[in-house]
Amino acid sequence: MKTTERVKLDGGTEKILARKGSHVQRMFDRIAGWYDFLNHFLSLGIDRRWRRRLVRALPLRDGMEVLDVATGTGDLAFTLLRRCDCRVTGMDVSREMMRVGEKKARKKGGAGAVTFVEGAAEAMPFEEARFDIVTVAFGVRNFTDLEQGLREMWRVLRPGGTAAILEFSRPARQPLKALYGLYLYHLLPLAGQIFSGDRHAYTYLPESIRRFPQREAFTAIMERCGFRHCSYRTFTGGIVSAYTGIKMPEAKKD
Ligand SMILES: C[S@@+](CC[C@H](N)C(=O)[O-])C[C@H]1O[C@@H](n2cnc3c(N)ncnc32)[C@H](O)[C@@H]1O
DSSP, X not given: XXXXXXXXXXXXXXXXXXXXXXXXXXXXXXXXXXXXXXXXXXXXXXXXXXXXXXXXXXXXXXXXXXXXXXXXXXXXXXXXXXXXXXXXXXXXXXHHHXXXXXXXXHHTTOTTSEEEEEOBTTBOSSOTTOEEEEEEESOGGGOSSHHHHHHHHHHHEEEEEEEEEEEEOOOOSTTHHHHHHHIIIIIHHHHHHHXXXXXXXXXXXXXXXXXXXXXXXXXXXXXXXXXXXEEEEEEGXXXXXXXXXXXXXXXXXX
């Protein structure tokens, strides 16, 4: 069994955290204790299915090295482990979120199965080409610098490796579009405030979903950051999109 490891923050990570990162980090540190409950409650448990669907589409094999960026309390990391006997590293800026993840791992009897590492997506504490698969669930929207985070994901992937990203998007069709707006702007902030006492965190969520690039706009950004064969699928009427892209092996010289 692997031991839980804490990597000391390097200069680059610290600089990132000093800006927007520190605000996001504090927000997740504050809501960490409520995060899982609210996540499953507010999504009626569908979030688990979204993560499973993302993982099912991955070319996972036993022994692979997988990095789950913005791992939070580790739900995607645990889903990955259920699918293959791979080595999963979960990285996040919020210690509190990962502390909850470690507790869950101990409860599941798999303490140390996920290696939790503190670090920012924009300046990852890993060498180039270390991972076969890199994933993010509901994290890219919070990155301080989206393109820098995606370039880092590309850097730490081995050539031929796959990046997979799950993120909220906006349903395109009525009546789901209107119903979802009602839920996102009214019900969610209210429920978030009642349970976690943090209205800000749950008004930040709809705002960040509204402003975030989705579907073709997002795959275009992935391409700009080096990924190829970028594509997406939508789940639950477009509430969530799953994106994938490949780091192409370099063309062989004659
Ligand atoms: C909405 S939670 C998602 C957690 C988990 N992936 C899941 O599926 O439940 C977003 C996570 O992203 C982390 N995060 C935000 N910005 C980050 C960054 N720049 N680098 C690494 N983690 C970040 C937050 O601390 C938080 O734990």
